[in-house]
Amino acid sequence: MARRDRTTGTRSAGRGIRWFLVIAGAQTRSGVSNSTQPAVQLTDVTKTYDGTVAVDGLGFTVERAQVLALLGPNGAGKTTTVEMCEGFVAPESGSVRVLGLDPITQSAQLRPRIGVMLQGGGAYPGSKAGEMLKLVASYSNDPLDPDWLLDCLGLSQATRTPYRRLSGGQQQRLALACAIVGRPELVFLDEPTAGLDAQARLLVWELVDALRRDGVSVLLTTHLMDEAEQLADELVIIDNGKIVASGTASELTKQGAEGRLRFSAPAGLELSLLDAALPAGYHPVEESAGSYAIEGVIEPSILVTVTSWCAEQNVLATELQVDQRRLEDVFLELTGRELRK
Template sequence: MEVRALVKRYGTKTAVDGLDLVAEDGVTAVLGPNGAGKTTTVETCEGYRKPDSGTVRVLGLDPVRQAAQLRPRIGVMLQSGGVYSGARADEMLRHTAKLHAHPLDVDALVERLGLGSCGRTSYRRLSGGQQQRLALAMAVVGRPELVFLDEPTAGLDPQARRATWDLVRDLRTDGVSVILTTHYMEEAEQLADDVAIIDGGRVIAQGSPEQLCRGGAENTLRFSGRPGLDVSSLLKALPADCTAAEQAPGSYRVVGKIDPQLLATVTSWCAQHGVMPDRISVERHTLEDVFLELTGKELRS
């Protein structure tokens, strides 16, 4: 999927403002605070919204002008809607499967997602979690080349969430690419090969979870020693962009770019001051730390 200089307005409000986004094979997670433009971006890529300017290509096709060629090749899980409220769950899933040449085994998919007990229940009478799982099943049953999943685990219990994660991993193994929007940082860290963070209608950071965590927020080194060490002398030994403090008696923290050289500096300083640290630990910043640093907003973890 390739998006270049995308602009989408609603009246006087610009929801997407010159956004660039490239999603390669694998799982791409799209993160952003409410109102950032991520839903509008994804819906434009799905062909549900027409861009005001810019270009969008999905599997090499324009999702608006070439919708007829694109639709059989993609799967879409909307956050809500897309299902006839009076239709039975099993009926809707089997109908969707018949629209495709080589669908997945419906019975196996039903069992995997825990939908067996509600097959004859109308959509409107399903619980929120059951509706989510049915929408996911309908999105993947046609063996799409690319599937859009909008908040696929919202409202699911832990067991159903893990089953969904396993399904996404299997899709990736089978060569299916996934565009995943989620509010759960752990979900993005667990599933995504690539993460795009959107804020203010633009992509403000993109990379693998490891790249973003390494290159975005700083890391923290902690060590324990005797109380009252001269932290000011430690600061002089550290790079200028680092901070150091005794947070509690005998508990020290260094914040900055933690690399082997800095670790050697700290251990050397300890040796010079006759300190044998009880423990030294390095804390890798999480994707949520990076998100908060870049956007100033929290997302559910």
């Protein structure tokens, strides 16, 4: 495919897309590119519906040019939290500031500076994809080229297709295009790759990386652990309206976290001496003939104890493997529920 260059970006020949969105220019035009104010700051925010607490004293910060992933099971308060940041819902108490502004009382000032990706697209079913994106672009003083953006998101053949006839994946990509066409300083992405195939997912991941490189802040929700680990600088896990954990993916799944040591050795070993040699709380088990496991915080000293014991028994341990807990393991420990439920 021939290389296509525009002031808005470059589509490279061959595999994938290299994004040069030049979105950061929007920040310079608005005079806030050097602002020290966070992109999003929530402080002790609470919201209830019909006596049910949806958000309970929540607080976190999205820094400039940072991608933050908000994770939680259904009903945890994610949607309400994001809607308060977008200005669709007012908190009952606490403070919400987006780009230094109150999203409820200063929405007119804030709206041109943010991009919102809505589940379901928020489109009139009869509107055509190209018309819809150009309409959204017309609200911005200096939008990205809508035709280029549709091409980059694989929608160039669907520009004249009514929204209701787009596939779920196409509707999702169009919603993403509408969120970024106006060169926002901050983008809210609600499950941006839901319903997309593997190739389209990778394309969206590239786009989010490009937004961050251009200085755009991103607050996203996702049900995919690999997506959160791949994209987010910071993770916030909420349940029952409260934050139960936050940090980088590596911090939440850091070395020395709860894991499992597996090794192979002759079947039927007497494990009582190994059990005695290990620290309290560590108990070796033979899961199947010749396959052994120890659960707990697997540190180097545990490996030394196991290999030393095997040497004393004149046993060769093979296939030693340490399985550190994954982000999904952390999620399940904290919420007791699978993320996809």
